[in-house]
Amino acid sequence: MxxxxxxxxxxxxxxxxxxxxxxxxxxxxxxxxxxxxxxxxxxxxxxxxxxxxxxxxxxxxxxxxxxxxxxxxxxxxxxxxxxxxxxxxxxxxxxxxxxxxxxxxxxxxxxxxxxxxxxxxxxxxxxxxxxxxxxxxxxxxxxxxxxxxxxxxxxxxxxxxxxxxxxxxxxxxxxxxxxxxxxxxxxxxxSARGRGPKFASRKVTIAAARIRLNRQEILELGNIDAERDWxxxxxxxxxxxxxxxxxxxxxxxxxxxxxxATGTKHSVRELVEIAFDTAYEGEADLEWHGAGLDTVMTVNGVTRVRINPQFYRERDINHLLGNPAKAIRDLGWNPTRTSFEEMIQHMVEHDLAAEGSK
Known part of the structure; x- marks a missing residue:
């Protein structure tokens, strides 16, 4: 073949x-x-x-x-x-x-x-x-x-x-x-060997690793309440x-x-929380403050995530959710063999190792 x-x-x-x-x-x-x-x-x-x-x-x-x-x-x-x-x-x-x-x-x-x-x-x-x-x-x-x-x-x-x-x-x-x-x-x-930092998921996991290693001060994002089926x-x-x-x-x-698709939605906010929790091995105090464009997340009392309206995507689609029932039935495919949390953890661990080797 x-x-x-x-x-x-x-x-x-x-x-x-x-x-x-x-x-x-x-x-x-x-x-x-x-x-x-x-x-x-x-x-x-x-x-x-x-x-x-x-x-x-x-x-x-x-x-x-x-x-x-x-x-x-x-x-x-x-x-x-x-x-x-x-x-x-x-x-x-x-x-x-x-x-x-x-x-x-x-x-x-x-x-x-x-x-x-x-x-x-x-x-x-x-x-x-x-x-x-x-x-x-x-x-x-x-x-x-x-x-x-x-x-x-x-x-x-x-x-x-x-x-x-x-x-x-x-x-x-x-x-x-x-x-x-x-x-x-x-x-x-x-994925851990995935796309570049222009994509939101990679931008978040790379930033979480760099901030944990004191190589970056802050992460700026757009709409953190946008949801995706990841x-x-x-x-x-x-x-x-x-x-x-x-x-x-x-x-x-x-x-x-x-x-x-997986048939499950997650927000950018959730992605950020899992990424930073993984980078700090579950030992950091993560807290959200404010609302709208004034929203920030602190890590151990220090602001590490804030909103920048420049990163709001034109004509963004905020509620994509797929139904994989046909693929599950016809192909015998398992859409959630790797969970969302496991995926983000793999990505952050990879980025910590990559940044640490530089």
Missing amino acids: IALVTGITGQDGGYLAHHLSELGYDRVIGLVRRTSDDDPIGRLRLRELLPHLDSGRLILEYGDITDAFSLLRVFEKHEPDEVYSLAAQSHVARSFEMPILTRVTNQFGPLNILEALRTVTPDACMYQASTSEMYGRAAEYCSPQDENTPFEPVSPYGEAKLFAHLSMARARQDSVQPVRVTCGILFNHE GYAPDYVEAMHLMLQSQRTREPKDWEDYVV
């Missing part, structure tokens, strides 16, 4: 490549951009995959999902049986700053992958990474969100992802050359794999999409 993973230097791509290699895949092909050479987080994730690279089971190929010719070259060289489309411009706030790049990457990149599959390996199957950001305003009146909840995205990121999502649904029903493709509507998911990235990549295996014998028109 040969799998192609785009976005292998991202959080999910690295975990998925490891998971597939551990399952005994003959080859896992990781697509990397030339610009990934300049990404320190991406380089770190690749170093973590060195055992699989050294074994020859993981092979890296330069390419870009916005370059159809580079994709055709990789498809023709390796003829993958499974394709995992994970590469994207994945930062919601940045999508407002770079809407055209976001659309080119997130809309047309997956279509280039789809067409390469159709041209070279039409019998292969494909996973497309969709997102809970597609629900947008619908989250305000439909909770929890499932596979039948309407989509009303409020960001260029969500809009671009929805375009790709609907394109995959049409590809399954194509009357000439239908494709076996499934979309995973993933809610927020994090899961653990290594658990979520297992769902991606299961989505292909469970539908492999079906006709393309019968392939379905799945919500991948």
Whole structure:
């Protein structure tokens, strides 16, 4: 079995490549951009995959999902049986700053992958990474969100992802050359080897570690009462794999999409409390004071967290909550194998070790 993973230097791509290699895949092909050479987080994730690279089971190929010719070259060289489309411009706030790049990457990149599959390996199957950001305003009146909840995205990121999502649904029903493709509507998911500090969860855990080590004075956040359905990235990549295996014998028109979520909400405030409690090994006095923009959290009497309105996200979606019942039933997937508290603890412990080694 040969799998192609785009976005292998991202959080999910690295975990998925490891998971597939551990399952005994003959080859896992990781697509990397030339610009990934300049990404320190991406380089770190690749170093973590060195055992699989050294074994020859993981092979890296330069390419870009916005370059159809580079994709055709990789498809023709390796003829993958499974394709995992994970590469994207994945930062919601940045999508407002770079809407055209976001659309080119997130809309047309997956279509280039789809067409390469159709041209070279039409019998292969494909996973497309969709997102809970597609629900947008619908989250305000439909909770929890499932596979039948309407989509009303409020960001260029969500809009671009929805375009790709609907394109995959049409590809399954194509009357000439239908494709076996499934979309995973993933809610927020994090990890110790996760994303950079521009994402709220990583910003919090890194800051908690740095403050504990006296390397940072204060953490500034936006809406601490915003709620998310947060899961653990290594658990979520297992769902991606299961989505292909469970539908492999079906006709393309019968392939379905799945919500991948925990079904439980947590606030940024809760995240902060767990992160600092872990950093101080449960021995610190954590207290919240004030309200609204004047809210602060003290650690042993010293203000360590405060609100900065600059970090309130434009058109934020505050109440995303997924219903993973279909994935649990059809895939046998366990969404809460790793709890929210355990995930945050893993992240803080990792950040304490990383900061302590500098």
